[in-house]
Amino acid sequence: MSGRTVAAGPAATWVTSPITIAKGDARHRPPFRRPPPPRLAGCGRPCAGATRRDDRIAKTGGEASVDADEPHTGRALAHRPSSALTPPPRAPARAPAPAAPTRLTARLQRAHAIADLRRQAARRLPKAVFDFIDGGAEDERTLRDNVEAFDAWMLMPRVGVDVGTRDLSRPILGYPSSLPIMMAPTGLAGFFWPDGEVAGAQAAARAGIPYCLSTNSVGSIEHVAEGAPEGERWFQLYFLRDREWMQALLHRAAAARYRVLCLTVDLAVQGRRERDLRNAFTMPLRPRLSTALDLARRPAWLAGAARSRLGFGNFEVAGSGFTSVAQHVASLFDPSANWDDIARIRDQWHGPMALKGLLHPADAEKAAALGIEAVIVSNHGGRQLDDVPAAIAALPDVAEAVAGRAEIILDGGVRRGTDVIKALALGATACSLGRPFLWGLSAGGSEGVSRAIEIFRSELDNAMTLLGTPTLDAITRDHVRARRGGGW
């Protein structure tokens, strides 16, 4: 990355040069080619021990085990000594036995629901880091509602439908995706697992789903593009006070072949995240006597963090040291951005664009009127303004207002394949997931993210089969009923 220093200051004037993407310009969108159907073998794995969505984790008392957490050792579990004196009888030639799974793989395989990955993440991460991922703003009402509001909807299956083969794929903004889910932009992923952004992007590419890189990533735009050159990469942008720097980010993203721009508009300032305030959360963690014991019990995470170059990879902030995310946001982000600024970005980015952080149907309508191709119905995972509606609760009105003029992506609280189905039935094209993939990443790096994707694939396939909907297009409003006050 270029080594500029970003300083807080008055907004610079806009430069209006258009930003052309190296490949995949929206106005030259590639014709959609349906990818091969997703692998269906092994679907319907029973979710033994799957926990309920309101499952809570005791955030202390987790055990750390260094070797179990080391991602790259490839160490086999079993070692069979062979005797030099008694050679084994000659066996007919056969295919080599599959390698024994590493401890990490074995542990990830024991996760049958996203809640299991959350528990594993809690055991590996220091409390302050786990809380940064897990927490929300103030009383965390919206955080809880995001998840629990899915309970307000029930699924209504149909029978007699041929569900012998299923197709879980769907294009998102014109690009193929093997599943109707994508990885939401999440800052600091490289703090949770070494090179976490690349690990996440590689897992998304392997699975054939979109990956969105955050402005606040540890790995830079270019580093992640080099580390995960395959797959659909999106870039998420915040409004910065330094408009030149913001535009430089756009140019860098286009040059590095990020195909979709996701502009997040619900972070004029950072929400009051009280867990982070109480934990005095900074990146890197500031050593404190009160957290020494907790850190000592997380040696695997500590070793990974020690070998990482921690910082905000897309910025070079002079003297960053121990940075709180709130400080970073307060000094660099621009709370004065408005619809004119959004319209300028729309004009400049010559690729598909998504606006992230809308809840009000009138805002979604405005976005569609500006020619923005997707609205992401989101409250930032309950991390910004508390007491706003759950994403799934806001979805039906947004869908009605947009009326097919833009794609709708539901973001927040999705923990199950059935949640994805409910969102699709209520008008979403796809869902964007934050914490589920971060828990997978924190539990097992790229492999952990793959495990999370696999859980969603399996749950979605199982639910579609039982619901009588062999394709995503077959899922309609008629497949859900309101649990309370509805016509059940």
Ligand SMILES: Cc1cc2nc3c(=O)[nH]c(=O)nc-3n(C[C@H](O)[C@H](O)[C@H](O)COP(=O)(O)O)c2cc1C
């Ligand atoms: C740790 C963390 C970091 C996040 N960082 C960003 C970010 O940099 N940019 C952004 O637009 N959203 C960010 N988000 C919000 C997510 O993109 C997404 O809206 C949210 O996680 C969805 O809710 P879910 O976690 O319940 O799936 C972050 C969320 C989390 C949990």
